[in-house]
Amino acid sequence: xxxxxxxxxxxxxxxxxxxxxxxxxxxxxxxxxxxxxxxxxxxxxxxxxxxxxxxxxxxxxxxxxxxxxxxxxxx
Amino acid sequence: xxxxxxxxxxxxxxxxxxxxxxxxxxxxxxxxxxxxxxxxxxxxxxxxxxxxxxxxxxxxxxxxxxxxxxxxxxxxxxxxxxxxxxxxxxxxxxxxxxxxxxxxxxxxxxxxxxxxxxxxxxxxxxxxxxxxxxxxxxxxxxxxxxxxxxxxxxxxxxxxxxxxxxxxxx
Numbered sequence: 001x002x003x004x005x006x007x008x009x010x011x012x013x014x015x016x017x018x019x020x021x022x023x024x025x026x027x028x029x030x031x032x033x034x035x036x037x038x039x040x041x042x043x044x045x046x047x048x049x050x051x052x053x054x055x056x057x058x059x060x061x062x063x064x065x066x067x068x069x070x071x072x073x074x075x
Numbered sequence: 076x077x078x079x080x081x082x083x084x085x086x087x088x089x090x091x092x093x094x095x096x097x098x099x100x101x102x103x104x105x106x107x108x109x110x111x112x113x114x115x116x117x118x119x120x121x122x123x124x125x126x127x128x129x130x131x132x133x134x135x136x137x138x139x140x141x142x143x144x145x146x147x148x149x150x151x152x153x154x155x156x157x158x159x160x161x162x163x164x165x166x167x168x169x170x171x172x173x174x175x176x177x178x179x180x181x182x183x184x185x186x187x188x189x190x191x192x193x194x195x196x197x198x199x200x201x202x203x204x205x206x207x208x209x210x211x212x213x214x215x216x217x218x219x220x221x222x223x224x225x226x227x228x229x230x231x232x233x234x235x236x237x238x239x240x241x242x243x244x245x
Binding site: 012013015018019040050 | 099102103106107108184185186187195199
């Protein structure tokens with residue numbers, strides 16, 4: 001999937017992946033896509049909840065090995 | 076009235092472990108778009124000090140706290156050191172040792188430090204209010220605390236709390 005910016009949140013634990021994602025989204029313009037990679041299993045539910053509450057669209061959420069990848073489109 | 080959600084937290088504890096919930100919840104709420112305030116009172120004032128090295132964790136009288144080592148092979152890390160309260164109480168520096176081990180465990184797990192979380196809250200414009208009555212009660216001076224703190228009392232807290240969607244006492 002195409003993306004405009006990438007955030008490496010590997011090794012970070014709650015709530016840092018969300019906080020870093022929020023900060024990085026601020027640097028994007030509406031419609032741009034942020035790719036986030038994390039290793040925190042809790043981030044799967046957290047990014048879904050973050051998207052639901054902020055209106056940024058979670059385009060995809062996937063797991064490979066012990067890593068989680070999210071694509072989020074800025075509102 | 077705007078439709079922005081609001082969160083108010085009262086932070087009353089002054090130990091390293093209990094500094095986490097207010098700062099984690101406040102910073103996350105701010106990231107979710109909440110207008111957020113934390114009212115620091117009694118021992119919670121410790122979290123506003125310029126120097127946060129006084130925040131410690133005590134396993135004494137805290138049966139819920141696992142005492143595990145943050146280093147060594149996996150089998151060693153898994154051991155829960157069940158040290159009797161009576162021993163913990165008489166060993167000098169036991170609390171400081173437990174705090175050092177806890178901070179190492181926190182870093183090992185990719186969990187943010189308290190100074191880092193506090194800074195993230197400030198960046199996200201979480202408002203910090205210190206209870207003026209307890210500032211005086213404990214002999215603190217405003218210069219003991221970080222910049223950007225407002226000082227007020229119970230009425231100040233209710234002015235914002237009365238309009239919130241979520242209000243927590245920690």
